[in-house]
Amino acid sequence: MKLDNRIAIVTGAAGGIGLAAARRLLQDGACVMLVGRHQDKLDTAMADLETEAAGRVATALCDVAREEMVAAAVDATTAKLGNWDIVVNNAGRMDFKRIEEQTADDWRGTLDVDLLGAFYFIKQAFLKMRRGGAVVNVSSIHAMETEPLVAPYAAAKAALLSLTRSASIEGKARGIRVNAVLPGAVDTPMLWDNPNVKSGAEVIDTADVGKPEDVAATIAFLVSDDAAFVNGATLNVDGGRLARL
Numbered sequence: 001m002k003l004d005n006r007i008a009i010v011t012g013a014a015g016g017i018g019l020a021a022a023r024r025l026l027q028d029g030a031c032v033m034l035v036g037r038h039q040d041k042l043d044t045a046m047a048d049l050e051t052e053a054a055g056r057v058a059t060a061l062c063d064v065a066r067e068e069m070v071a072a073a074v075d076a077t078t079a080k081l082g083n084w085d086i087v088v089n090n091a092g093r094m095d096f097k098r099i100e101e102q103t104a105d106d107w108r109g110t111l112d113v114d115l116l117g118a119f120y121f122i123k124q125a126f127l128k129m130r131r132g133g134a135v136v137n138v139s140s141i142h143a144m145e146t147e148p149l150v151a152p153y154a155a156a157k158a159a160l161l162s163l164t165r166s167a168s169i170e171g172k173a174r175g176i177r178v179n180a181v182l183p184g185a186v187d188t189p190m191l192w193d194n195p196n197v198k199s200g201a202e203v204i205d206t207a208d209v210g211k212p213e214d215v216a217a218t219i220a221f222l223v224s225d226d227a228a229f230v231n232g233a234t235l236n237v238d239g240g241r242l243a244r245l
């Protein structure tokens, strides 16, 4: 299979897009470390995935906003699964507040997870990952077009594209590719819990709602050798929602 002998880390892997990405990478032959903040949810995800991929899944408790926990999760991956060569920076948070009500801590809280969390894993990749590795950063179409109440999220996801570009340049000499996906509306709690969606301020046509598996398939392509010449790319996975007037 395409990802035989590959070792992957997926952050925010207990549900939504992260769980779908973990499942898809396992189906394609990889071993996968599930990274998340809640051990009970990681255990449930692992039990589910192990029915299809016994012995190829492990978990690491890790707040991606804490660099020392990221380093420990990476070392746990090497110890439990072997030398890792894929990272999917999927963990994310989205908070809702008017700009005039936001504090610097609100901004730091979002940037710590949505931007620095990815930076910490990329840093570890550049320090420890073997050649031929691949990083996928899960950004958002909010990096390009956005809505009220989510300024820190939109800024973090836009900065994540900039980090993707920079890391793709510096990663090239190390044989590590770095790309980003920009999901549109995807059928996870993050979409339906969005107050803008609940209030009707953001209208979602169900024809524009994708499945976590749609994003997972794109991630699986980007980390595979089929994408060996794809580096520094940002790929919308939104069913064309962003392109329409």
Ligand SMILES: NC(=O)c1ccc[n+]([C@@H]2O[C@H](COP(=O)([O-])OP(=O)(O)OC[C@H]3O[C@@H](n4cnc5c(N)ncnc54)[C@H](O)[C@@H]3O)[C@@H](O)[C@H]2O)c1
Pocket: 011, 012, 013, 014, 015, 016, 017, 018, 035, 036, 037, 062, 063, 064, 065, 090, 091, 092, 093, 094, 113, 138, 139, 140, 141, 182, 183, 184, 185, 186, 187, 188, 189, 190, 191
């Ligand atoms: N669902 C959508 O419509 C949509 C659209 C665009 C982008 N995205 C992005 O896709 C990614 C996955 O989102 P999702 O829709 O699956 O929602 P989700 O809420 O199911 O997934 C987010 C995951 O990140 C984890 N997480 C949050 N903070 C963390 C931290 N500090 N350390 C470790 N894990 C942390 C959460 O526990 C959760 O498992 C996010 O980066 C999100 O911004 C989602």
